[in-house]
Amino acid sequence: MYAAALRRALQSRIAVAGRSCVVTRPMVVSPRAYSSQGGRRAPIQTRMGQSSKDKSGDSSSGGSKRGNEKVSDFFGFHPIAVIAALTLLGSGIKLIIMPYWDWMEKENQKREAKKKESEKIRYTDEDIASFPFAQKTVVFVLGGPGSGKGTNSEKLVKDFGFVHLSAGDLLRAEQQRSESQYGELIAHYIREGLIVPHEITIGLLRNAMMDHPDCDRFLIDGFPRNIVQAKAFEDMVCKAKQVLFFECPEATMLERLLDRGKTSGRTDDNIESIKKRFRTYVNDSKPVIDEYAREGKVITVSCKGTVDEVYKVAHDNVAALLQKLDQQSKDKAKDNKSKNK
Ligand SMILES: Nc1ncnc2c1ncn2[C@@H]1O[C@H](COP(=O)(O)OP(=O)(O)OP(=O)(O)O)[C@@H](O)[C@H]1O
Numbered sequence: 001m002y003a004a005a006l007r008r009a010l011q012s013r014i015a016v017a018g019r020s021c022v023v024t025r026p027m028v029v030s031p032r033a034y035s036s037q038g039g040r041r042a043p044i045q046t047r048m049g050q051s052s053k054d055k056s057g058d059s060s061s062g063g064s065k066r067g068n069e070k071v072s073d074f075f076g077f078h079p080i081a082v083i084a085a086l087t088l089l090g091s092g093i094k095l096i097i098m099p100y101w102d103w104m105e106k107e108n109q110k111r112e113a114k115k116k117e118s119e120k121i122r123y124t125d126e127d128i129a130s131f132p133f134a135q136k137t138v139v140f141v142l143g144g145p146g147s148g149k150g151t152n153s154e155k156l157v158k159d160f161g162f163v164h165l166s167a168g169d170l171l172r173a174e175q176q177r178s179e180s181q182y183g184e185l186i187a188h189y190i191r192e193g194l195i196v197p198h199e200i201t202i203g204l205l206r207n208a209m210m211d212h213p214d215c216d217r218f219l220i221d222g223f224p225r226n227i228v229q230a231k232a233f234e235d236m237v238c239k240a241k242q243v244l245f246f247e248c249p250e251a252t253m254l255e256r257l258l259d260r261g262k263t264s265g266r267t268d269d270n271i272e273s274i275k276k277r278f279r280t281y282v283n284d285s286k287p288v289i290d291e292y293a294r295e296g297k298v299i300t301v302s303c304k305g306t307v308d309e310v311y312k313v314a315h316d317n318v319a320a321l322l323q324k325l326d327q328q329s330k331d332k333a334k335d336n337k338s339k340n341k
């Protein structure tokens with residue numbers, strides 16, 4: 001369609017140049033086409049670009065005629081030709097830039113989606129406020145690095161229906177999440193054996209608890225790592241009912257961690273990181289266990305012995321604890337019933 005229009009327009013242009021006006025052009029009033037006869041200047045209608053003088057054969061007015069032509073013909077081109085050319089040009093530019101434009105748009109959409117994901121609030125303030133954290137049985141599993149917290153937690157889950165939340169595992173998962181804004185920070189803290197700011201860890205633990213609304217028992221492994229974390233968790237989530245402490249000499253922990261490091265792929269199962277982790281444990285984490293011990297909340301399990309031997313002790317202690325808690329809640333229910341009578 002455009003090509004046909006362009007061809008027609010060019011024909012018109014050629015015809016004008018050859019003074020054989022094959023195209024019917026609109027009538028215009030030429031400023032030079034006034035009659036001065038009789039003192040009365042009457043406009044004389046003429047074909048566009050042709051003054052009355054031109055018609056009478058006066059060639060001296062050719063320059064002026066061409067000047068008029070330029071103004072009214074878009075520099076000598078027919079308006080349709082100009083429109084067609086511009087449209088074609090526009091289409092060409094569009095064809096060239098469209099793929100790039102589409103790509104840009106897709107990239108923008110991807111960036112927006114990533115931003116939304118990284119800022120995603122999984123639970124609103126109302127969700128958090130209405131979640132019954134205080135009704136949950138939370139048991140902290142503490143001990144030095146490599147003391148056997150994870151090994152025993154996994155077994156307790158099977159026997160007592162706990163949900164096992166390892167703070168270290170949650171942090172490692174967050175570090176791996178491509179949209180996480182904390183990835184690099186967590187990687188650095190873990191490698192250096194330092195304690196990640198508690199807001200991050202507590203946020204992850206709280207979300208993970210809320211992911212299991214039907215579960216009443218949580219084993220929180222490797223948390224809290226210092227007094228600040230312990231207090232913040234009490235304020236923001238709930239109080240732990242008990243602490244299971246795996247007591248283990250440093251030499252045993254070192255041996256186990258170096259052995260685990262052969263296959264674990266963990267960035268902190270190497271001698272440099274292990275030394276730093278031991279330092280953090282002695283300076284920051286052990287004082288938390290001591291504080292809970294003063295409150296009478298600690299069950300100590302020695303890590304000496306085989307996996308099964310150690311677990312037997314842990315199992316029996318936890319069984320006794322759950323029985324005690326069960327009895328306590330039955331007594332409470334009884335009390336409430338008799339009060340309501
Ligand atoms: N009683 C045991 N005897 C021998 N090896 C054990 C025993 N308990 C655990 N281990 C081994 O020791 C290593 C460390 O155990 P585990 O991962 O349970 O420790 P952890 O306290 O959870 O460590 P971390 O705090 O670094 O995560 C593991 O390879 C595990 O198989």
Ligand SMILES: O=c1ccn([C@@H]2O[C@H](COP(=O)(O)O)[C@@H](O)[C@H]2O)c(=O)[nH]1
Nearest residue numbers: 167168189190193194195196222223225
């Ligand atoms: O509450 C926590 C728990 C862990 N970390 C960091 O993670 C590593 C590994 O923890 P594991 O329990 O041994 O899996 C620990 O050394 C800390 O760097 C933390 O910051 N806060």
